Amino acid sequence: MKKDGVGRRDFMKTTLAGFGGLFFLSALDKQPEEKRIDVKGKGRKLVYRPLGRTGLKLPVINMGVMNSDNPNLIRAALDSGVVLLDTAHAYMQGRNEEVIGSVVKGRPRDSYLIGSKVSLPQDRTTGRYTEGATETEFLRKLDLSLKRLGIDHVDILYHHGVSRKESVLHEPVLNAMAKAKKAGKFRFAGITTHSNEPEVIHAAVDTKFYEVILTAYNYQQKHVADVRDAIARAAQAGLGIVGMKAIRGGFRLSPSVRSPAAALKWVLQDPHVHTIVPGFTTFDQLETDLAVMEDINLNEAEKMELQKEASLPGLYCQGCRECLGQCVARLPIPDLMRAYMYVYDYRNLAMARDLVLSLGLPSGACGECTVCPVRCSSGFPVREKIRDIVRIREIPAEFIA
Amino acid sequence: MRVLGLILGILLLPVSSPPAQGLQFPDIPGWKQSGEVQSFSPKTLYEYINGAADLYLASDFEELKVAEYVNEKKASVIVEAYRHRTPRDAFGIYSQERLPDGNFLEIGAQGYSDKNILNFVYGRYYVKLNSYNTGTDDREALQAIAIMVAEHSGEKGGLPSLLSAFPPEGKKGNSEKYITRNFLGYAFFHSAYTADYELAGKAFKLFLIEAADENECKSILQQYLRRIKKPERGITERRYTVADPHHGVIDLFWKGRYIWGTVDLADADLRTKILKSFEAHMRPGKGALDLKSVMRFTLF
Numbered sequence: 001m002k003k004d005g006v007g008r009r010d011f012m013k014t015t016l017a018g019f020g021g022l023f024f025l026s027a028l029d030k031q032p033e034e035k036r037i038d039v040k041g042k043g044r045k046l047v048y049r050p051l052g053r054t055g056l057k058l059p060v061i062n063m064g065v066m067n068s069d070n071p072n073l074i075r076a077a078l079d080s081g082v083v084l085l086d087t088a089h090a091y092m093q094g095r096n097e098e099v100i101g102s103v104v105k106g107r108p109r110d111s112y113l114i115g116s117k118v119s120l121p122q123d124r125t126t127g128r129y130t131e132g133a134t135e136t137e138f139l140r141k142l143d144l145s146l147k148r149l150g151i152d153h154v155d156i157l158y159h160h161g162v163s164r165k166e167s168v169l170h171e172p173v174l175n176a177m178a179k180a181k182k183a184g185k186f187r188f189a190g191i192t193t194h195s196n197e198p199e200v201i202h203a204a205v206d207t208k209f210y211e212v213i214l215t216a217y218n219y220q221q222k223h224v225a226d227v228r229d230a231i232a233r234a235a236q237a238g239l240g241i242v243g244m245k246a247i248r249g250g251f252r253l254s255p256s257v258r259s260p261a262a263a264l265k266w267v268l269q270d271p272h273v274h275t276i277v278p279g280f281t282t283f284d285q286l287e288t289d290l291a292v293m294e295d296i297n298l299n300e301a302e303k304m305e306l307q308k309e310a311s312l313p314g315l316y317c318q319g320c321r322e323c324l325g326q327c328v329a330r331l332p333i334p335d336l337m338r339a340y341m342y343v344y345d346y347r348n349l350a351m352a353r354d355l356v357l358s359l360g361l362p363s364g365a366c367g368e369c370t371v372c373p374v375r376c377s378s379g380f381p382v383r384e385k386i387r388d389i390v391r392i393r394e395i396p397a398e399f400i401a
Numbered sequence: 402m403r404v405l406g407l408i409l410g411i412l413l414l415p416v417s418s419p420p421a422q423g424l425q426f427p428d429i430p431g432w433k434q435s436g437e438v439q440s441f442s443p444k445t446l447y448e449y450i451n452g453a454a455d456l457y458l459a460s461d462f463e464e465l466k467v468a469e470y471v472n473e474k475k476a477s478v479i480v481e482a483y484r485h486r487t488p489r490d491a492f493g494i495y496s497q498e499r500l501p502d503g504n505f506l507e508i509g510a511q512g513y514s515d516k517n518i519l520n521f522v523y524g525r526y527y528v529k530l531n532s533y534n535t536g537t538d539d540r541e542a543l544q545a546i547a548i549m550v551a552e553h554s555g556e557k558g559g560l561p562s563l564l565s566a567f568p569p570e571g572k573k574g575n576s577e578k579y580i581t582r583n584f585l586g587y588a589f590f591h592s593a594y595t596a597d598y599e600l601a602g603k604a605f606k607l608f609l610i611e612a613a614d615e616n617e618c619k620s621i622l623q624q625y626l627r628r629i630k631k632p633e634r635g636i637t638e639r640r641y642t643v644a645d646p647h648h649g650v651i652d653l654f655w656k657g658r659y660i661w662g663t664v665d666l667a668d669a670d671l672r673t674k675i676l677k678s679f680e681a682h683m684r685p686g687k688g689a690l691d692l693k694s695v696m697r698f699t700l701f
Binding site: 132283 | 647
């Protein structure tokens with residue numbers, strides 16, 4: 001559709017791309033390329049997505065094995081439809097790879113995929129590699145990993161734990177991976193990042209070397225918008241995107257959400273994420289994951305559950321209403337925060353616009369105050385969010401289908 | 402009000418003990434520390450060990466301190482001291498990473514070396530040393546540094562005393578583990594001690610679950626029997642032989658606040674023999690453990 005020389009897509013890009021940096025268009029415009037595949041003998045139809053341009057098609061959830069030395073759980077996962085087992089050279093000091101090796105022994109090599117990771121010594125305060133980070137050391141670790149796994153190649157080999165642009169380009173690692181790939185020791189080159197993810201992801205795309213990115217991604221990340229944008233760019237460049245830390249949000253031991261299924265689905269609403277590798281350790285958790293693999297759509301109850309989460313900095317207003325008496329302009333802050341969530345989480349612009357318009361706000365909301373007296377109990381930067389969300393009034397209704 | 406506050410403050414003083422000094426990285430002859438000691442909390446552990454952090458966090462990890470020692474030959478040894486909430490938690494992560502064919506050493510409660518690494522557990526600390534460019538002096542250098550670090554840890558004690566309940570016959574050396582959560586993939590089993598066995602050509606595993614009290618044991622069994630669709634009303638202290646859909650035959654015995662049993666052992670006669678042997682080691686006066694007197698959290 002064109003209007004005054006500017007199509008809906010272009011308008012949205014130019015107007016909303018700068019919408020606090022959080023909105024990204026493709027979630028609305030592009031349906032994820034996915035299909036349902038029967039799991040033999042299980043009566044389950046699992047949602048699969050292609051892993052970028054690797055040619056691999058994966059169920060939307062696979063297994064992070066890092067916490068499990070329970071071979072029967074790994075077997076149950078593979079028998080239920082999980083395809084990719086995610087591990088690392090360093091997990092359990094190598095025992096994790098050994099356990100996987102014992103499980104896959106005797107299984108057809110094309111019935112499962114393995115992603116493993118090799119890290120080299122870094123100064124963890126700076127994220128820079130130290131003297132021992134050599135090509136030889138990388139290759140030695142890879143060979144040991146293959147030995148533990150009892151296979152001649154892994155499907156994805158990740159350059160593990162990168163937090164800086166220059167480390168993405170660390171020549172000894174790139175050389176080692178190039179040699180190992182040539183020798184057939186892995187199929188796809190990957191990189192993993194737990195912190196400073198956007199910088200790492202953008203740098204990985206720029207190298208044109210990596211084919212898969214494994215990144216932390218969840219709604220609790222303070223910089224989730226930047227991560228989301230970086231993921232979108234990488235996916236559009238053809239890289240496979242694997243998500244992690246979807247439930248725990250990084251450091252938390254217990255799931256920090258009341259509904260792990262909702263947290264997983266939240267990540268999968270992003271069509272640029274091709275699969276997630278949560279680290280489950282119980283059969284019940286496996287069942288939860290399988291249910292999500294069958295139906296990735298957030299239902300209303302799950303949306304409400306997410307909305308109610310007490311520990312969701314940045315997106316969800318807790319509705320405590322403590323702010324109401326603090327704003328000198330008497331703005332309906334909880335409603336505005338809800339509108340903000342409609343845009344940046346539900347990606348439902350129409351709902352957000354209707355709500356904002358219904359509030360009858362003054363034209364320059366928050367524009368006249370130099371200092372905001374509102375102290376949000378959840379720590380929201382209230383003024384910034386309001387200034388951001390009220391701009392939705394300027395978008396013509398016909399552009400928000 | 403101020404007087405009341407002062408009184409309260411004084412009253413509270415003896416209750417809040419000063420923080421323990423904890424492990425100090427010692428001066429080591431011939432080596433000097435390079436750079437500052439780095440610290441990592443549960444929130445930042447990922448920055449240091451990436452996804453491996455999950456297992457440490459499951460073992461109630463509290464703090465990591467990292468120091469690097471270097472010598473004139475440009476060799477370096479990195480010492481990582483992971484402090485956990487209890488000695489049992491530290492043993493848990495140590496045991497899950499332990500290399501069974503390592504070169505075992507009497508450092509701390511137990512340690513071992515392998516190529517350029519040396520790991521040991523001592524009280525609440527799990528300490529890992531890695532050497533670089535130490536050449537032929539690898540093991541000597543690591544051991545010398547490890548011994549001094551252990552001496553400066555402020556910790557004491559040995560391995561968990563419950564491990565002595567495992568029958569010695571057929572037990573594989575250094576195969577004992579403490580699984581901190583979700584033993585066998587079931588949340589209700591929570592934690593368990595395990596050991597690997599090989600007897601009469603059969604490889605299997607024994608486990609021992611320690612509950613808070615008899616009621617918890619009963620609850621664990623109720624949940625388990627319900628899970629495998631064999632619910633029972635009158636659960637009593639006795640032997641239970643069940644067909645687990647994921648693990649095959651599990652034979653277990655409940656007594657007091659302990660449940661012990663076998664995994665991966667199909668031979669019924671051998672299971673009976675093993676369970677009896679286990680019970681003998683759990684009986685007061687017969688073995689290392691007194692079912693009534695062993696207190697939780699004082700196992701070291």
